[in-house]
Amino acid sequence: MALRLRKSKVSAPPGACPLSECMAMLRGAWAPNVIWYLSGGPRRFSELRRDIPRISARVLSARLHDLVERGVLVRIETDTSPPSVEYQLTDLGLELMPAIEAIAHVGAKLKERNRFRQRA
Amino acid sequence: MALRLRKSKVSAPPGACPLSECMAMLRGAWAPNVIWYLSGGPRRFSELRRDIPRISARVLSARLHDLVERGVLVRIETDTSPPSVEYQLTDLGLELMPAIEAIAHVGAKLKERNRFRQRA
DNA sequence: CTGTATCCAAACCGATACTG
């Protein structure tokens, strides 16, 4: 029983399927949005809350921690006065952008399609 | 118990964020994989179970229903003998492929990166 | 401002057994 405790329990099977590696980063309903809004540059906690109005503070906090732990984001505490905290994409985070953008692009298409179908 | 199962409660806010439209389709840990394996052509229930070994019949069934309901897949019952059932991507399903492929591509990159980092 | 704590509900999952 010398099993090491794993800090992150990946619900998706690791490596079992070709998409798991990336999907592990996009866990939860909100992670992609967080990354999306950080792609425009560093942002603060409260800004992200405004960007993503329906996310609760608890979940935003959880996602942020998760993404930092996975190396997708960094938390930058600026020691000015008043001190501020910003989150920023890492290189790894930037590597996710093509997937995020593809998702957003498809989403935009679906939205148009919906409008179209509703008129028809 | 005349309680009917709610068909779909979308927990992600519809239209609130630019990624929600597409993410709603990729809900759950397995939906992207199901779509991925259907991109090679129609497949049967049991084939998908083999493609995605760690998915349970219950969940595969649920995802399949969900995706059919969302218009991503169609269930095709062939009336031959023996009769067979196949699932196939719809046009809407095909529209998701760029996102799925981007996710897979990023995943492959991450995998390489991991191997690289472990050697270093 | 940047979170954490608590509570609770909903979504998701695997294992197992079972049906037509």
Add this chain to the structure above:
DNA sequence: CAGTATCGGTTTGGATACAG
């Protein structure tokens, strides 16, 4: 083969209140 039924467990999330 193509699922469904049941059970119990995990994960994710919202609301609210609160802390440094």
